Amino acid sequence: MGPLKTVVLFSMLLDQAFLLTQEHQDLPTEEPVPSLNVKFDPRRMELSWDCKENATYVECVLIHKDEGPICLKLKNKECHCTFQNYPLHKGVTLTVKINTSQKQISEKLVYTNPGGEGTAAQNFSCFIYNVNFMNCTWAKGQAAPDDVQYFLYIQDSKRRGERECPHYVKDSGTHVGCHLKDLSGLSTYTYFLVNGTSQGTGIQFFDSILSLKKIERYSPPSNITVHCNGSHCLIRWGKPRSRRPASDRDFQYQLDIQRPIEVPGDSENKYNFPSPEPRAKHTVKIRTADARDPQWSAWSQPVEFGSEELEASVAHVYVLVVLGTLVCALILVYLFKRFLWRHSFLQPVPGIKDKLNDNHQTDPQIMWEKLAPGAGKVDNEEILTVEEVAEAPASG
Ligand SMILES: *[C@@H]1O[C@H](CO)[C@@H](O)[C@H](O)[C@H]1NC(C)=O
Ligand SMILES: *[C@@H]1O[C@H](CO)[C@@H](O)[C@H](O)[C@H]1NC(C)=O
Numbered sequence: 001m002g003p004l005k006t007v008v009l010f011s012m013l014l015d016q017a018f019l020l021t022q023e024h025q026d027l028p029t030e031e032p033v034p035s036l037n038v039k040f041d042p043r044r045m046e047l048s049w050d051c052k053e054n055a056t057y058v059e060c061v062l063i064h065k066d067e068g069p070i071c072l073k074l075k076n077k078e079c080h081c082t083f084q085n086y087p088l089h090k091g092v093t094l095t096v097k098i099n100t101s102q103k104q105i106s107e108k109l110v111y112t113n114p115g116g117e118g119t120a121a122q123n124f125s126c127f128i129y130n131v132n133f134m135n136c137t138w139a140k141g142q143a144a145p146d147d148v149q150y151f152l153y154i155q156d157s158k159r160r161g162e163r164e165c166p167h168y169v170k171d172s173g174t175h176v177g178c179h180l181k182d183l184s185g186l187s188t189y190t191y192f193l194v195n196g197t198s199q200g201t202g203i204q205f206f207d208s209i210l211s212l213k214k215i216e217r218y219s220p221p222s223n224i225t226v227h228c229n230g231s232h233c234l235i236r237w238g239k240p241r242s243r244r245p246a247s248d249r250d251f252q253y254q255l256d257i258q259r260p261i262e263v264p265g266d267s268e269n270k271y272n273f274p275s276p277e278p279r280a281k282h283t284v285k286i287r288t289a290d291a292r293d294p295q296w297s298a299w300s301q302p303v304e305f306g307s308e309e310l311e312a313s314v315a316h317v318y319v320l321v322v323l324g325t326l327v328c329a330l331i332l333v334y335l336f337k338r339f340l341w342r343h344s345f346l347q348p349v350p351g352i353k354d355k356l357n358d359n360h361q362t363d364p365q366i367m368w369e370k371l372a373p374g375a376g377k378v379d380n381e382e383i384l385t386v387e388e389v390a391e392a393p394a395s396g
């Protein structure tokens with residue numbers, strides 16, 4: 001197809017091969033126009049017409065809903081032109097323009113997506129993870145009948161045929177996702193087609209061309225190591241595995257050491273964390289993303305560093321504090337109990353206190369001497385108690 005094209009206004013570096021259902025081929029909605037008999041083969045993205053005119057100038061235009069007009073000017077006036085791969089599910093309008101020495105002919109062809117509106121799979125997306133795996137998901141079209149079944153076809157590079165999804169993810173029997181373990185042979189730009197069947201209605205297809213580079217989710221950085229000296233901890237990690245050959249600068253990293261730390265890809269995959277001794281136990285987690293696209297990977301497994309002992313001594317202090325509190329509480333309880341006991345002892349002898357108060361004898365010494373003979377059987381403890389009570393009025 002190379003020599004056909006003089007100018008390619010919208011170059012997407014797509015593969016030329018194309019998936020197509022039989023239905024597609026049957027469907028071309030051609031408007032019968034007198035001179036040219038334009039046909040469109042969506043499988044090959046080829047527009048062709050009857051070669052009856054002696055053209056001086058030939059131009060093919062594909063009007064794409066998202067990409068706009070894509071224009072090919074043919075050098076050697078052939079009677080067909082091949083576009084690069086574009087998604088066709090929204091339909092396209094194709095035009096052939098021919099100048100002859102006498103006239104200018106222009107013929108239009110409208111290509112539409114067969115089937116009922118709203119029956120196509122929606123919210124289609126795919127992502128690659130762990131280098132070799134791809135998951136795609138989609139949802140039933142809102143107008144799709146209950147018995148709809150969808151099928152996913154993936155186009156290999158170099159038109160080496162299509163493959164159907166090897167492992168569907170189902171939702172009550174309906175295919176709504178696909179898991180692929182083998183991505184070999186897929187080109188950077190890969191064509192995805194989801195078509196479908198139903199007893200009652202025609203099901204529209206959905207198609208998409210995805211850049212495998214753009215849908216790759218990186219794995220978290222591996223081989224994280226931490227080496228500490230008196231003042232810093234040097235954290236190192238390995239570049240994440242990736243499908244594409246990527247330089248250090250294509251990555252960016254985020255470290256989580258109690259707080260997030262951004263590290264650019266060109267800093268040799270290391271970070272010097274200021275952490276003077278004694279240092280408590282820390283954990284570090286790292287994740288990565290493309291330098292130009294902050295679609296973050298999952299976090300790595302956390303790696304611990306810092307002293308377990310410090311942690312232990314902190315625990316020690318804690319235990320001591322708890323013990324100390326307990327001892328204080330016990331002492332208080334003891335004192336309180338003694339206070340209660342003293343009260344219960346004093347109850348039967350209120351007379352002593354009243355008598356003392358009435359006599360205005362507030363000197364403990366005197367009280368003590370006066371009471372002592374009267375309370376001959378009282379032991380030391382009891383005497384002490386009386387003495388304390390006698391102090392109360394003095395202070396009050
Ligand atoms: C879906 O597309 C594939 C690949 O082009 C084709 O083989 C298959 O027959 C199509 N199925 C339907 C239901 O159109
Ligand atoms: C095209 O050119 C050839 C000779 O160059 C001539 O025989 C033929 O009639 C021309 N056809 C038309 C449609 O003009």
Ligand SMILES: *[C@@H]1O[C@H](CO)[C@@H](O)[C@H](O)[C@H]1NC(C)=O
Nearest residue numbers: 056057058098099100103104
């Ligand atoms: C082709 O014909 C159209 C209309 O007559 C004219 O505008 C255009 O310049 C022509 N192109 C060439 C390359 O002759």
Ligand SMILES: *[C@@H]1O[C@H](CO)[C@@H](O)[C@H](O)[C@H]1NC(C)=O
Nearest residue numbers: 122123124138139140141142
């Ligand atoms: C599809 O995506 C749109 C917007 O992203 C959302 O509103 C809608 O609920 C999704 N549909 C399904 C079936 O998931």
Ligand SMILES: *[C@@H]1O[C@H](CO)[C@@H](O)[C@H](O)[C@H]1NC(C)=O
Nearest residue numbers: 129134135168169177178179
């Ligand atoms: C990909 O899909 C498979 C099959 O449904 C599932 O087991 C796996 O967890 C998915 N992986 C991710 C990363 O979502």
Ligand SMILES: *[C@@H]1O[C@H](CO)[C@@H](O)[C@H](O)[C@H]1NC(C)=O
Nearest residue numbers: 228229230231232233234272
């Ligand atoms: C620890 O390493 C950092 C950076 O590697 C260095 O600046 C610092 O002087 C070192 N400290 C000690 C105590 O060795």
Ligand SMILES: *[C@@H]1O[C@H](CO)[C@@H](O)[C@H](O)[C@H]1NC(C)=O
Nearest residue numbers: 221222223237238239240241
């Ligand atoms: C991580 O370590 C393993 C084994 O030590 C090694 O095979 C692998 O290449 C390393 N990965 C990176 C990204 O450095």
